[in-house]
Amino acid sequence: MKQRLKHALPTAALLIVSAALIVLGAAQGQAAQVLAKAVKICLECVGIG
Amino acid sequence: MAVQGAAALVQNANFKGFFAGKIYEGNLKSVCVPGLNCYSCPGAVGSCPIGSLQNALSANKFKFPYYVLGLLIFFGALLGRLVCGFLCPFGLLQDLLHKIPFPKKIKSFKGDKLLRKLKYAVLIVTVIILPLFVKLTPVFCKYLCPSGTASGLLLALGDNTLFKLFGSRFAWKACVLGMIVLLSVVIYRPFCKYLCPLGAFYAPFNKVAAVRIAVDADKCVSCGKCADACNMCVNPSQTPNHTECIRCGDCIHACPTKALRCTWPGVGNAAGSTVPRTPDHP
Structure with missing residues (x-):
């Protein structure tokens, strides 16, 4: 049981932190910023810009 | 390889884009995919996490990139470098290239260990520090x-007019791509080992991710077959959750005593009668 908990705790903590970050970022409109960049051809990425 | 192929197809499901030379412009692109998959690939239906992170860091008005970082930590905490082994389309490409027969495949060489640190420098310098200071430039x-x-x-193959726009920068990038393609035939996943900033980000998560590899010390006979099978030059019987392990599973298949196994929290560790005794699970 202890072994199981030792395995699961850091993972669970990181998952909770990541979920909080995602929600916080989305609330600030960062998902929309990701979308705005991704729907246009990234000229730097393809080697033009 | 079937899982890798399926993952690459799912992440690049905008098939008509390949023929039209156009990218997908739907809302799914507000979510980053776990692997390195450029959002300007005509098939891409999600966003590249590394591109999105640089874009957020190099924005004129800086805001801490909670969203992209949250997604990256989520993938890392859940899967670690299993993303590299199974979900990254560029990893699949290198795997396929490495299957091309070559007289002398190189598994390791002098300086290999040192060169593997380069990907951390690439992450810190070109993905984080430079975009922070050189605005609007995803270095x-x-x-x-x-x-x-x-x-x-791929875009230019669908829309030939793009070829006219390719200049010296594209020539440089094509050289980098060409080198990686050629090296992939001789060395297993050279980009993942030495350059990939995404692999560098996920690497530390291997020790804490939900997916891990455990060694049953009672079954391990220290034959070294797992280490021989590992193309990333890890010794899974000693360090099953090494930062270089991409969870390909070759070691698990190579183990003659079934001492290695993939574990999830609550599953695997306690499923058997023995408890794994490894540096990660002392």
């Missing part, structure tokens, strides 16, 4: 990313 995407170069080529 890794602009000068190094081979996924973007391949995307450019």
